[in-house]
Amino acid sequence: MEKVIKPCSHMSAALNRMARGEKHGLWLAYARQHLKGCPRCQQAFDAIVSLLNLVQEARTAPEPET
Numbered sequence: 001m002e003k004v005i006k007p008c009s010h011m012s013a014a015l016n017r018m019a020r021g022e023k024h025g026l027w028l029a030y031a032r033q034h035l036k037g038c039p040r041c042q043q044a045f046d047a048i049v050s051l052l053n054l055v056q057e058a059r060t061a062p063e064p065e066t
Contacts, residue, residue, distance in 0.1 A: 007044035008034070015041060019048040 014031035035042050
């Protein structure tokens with residue numbers, strides 16, 4: 001069974017923007033502070049970053065020879 005990781009409802013968009021590398025804006029500053037005290041959102045953020053890293057690795061991996 002897959003584990004469902006759900007951030008706080010008001011944090012989804014900010015976590016995605018942070019995971020993609022955005023660093024500016026009042027909302028993102030709030031999100032960074034929120035992450036410090038919310039294990040659920042921190043877990044979701046870590047999962048998003050891991051997923052984005054896997055996608056990036058897949059995009060840059062050499063194609064297998066046939």
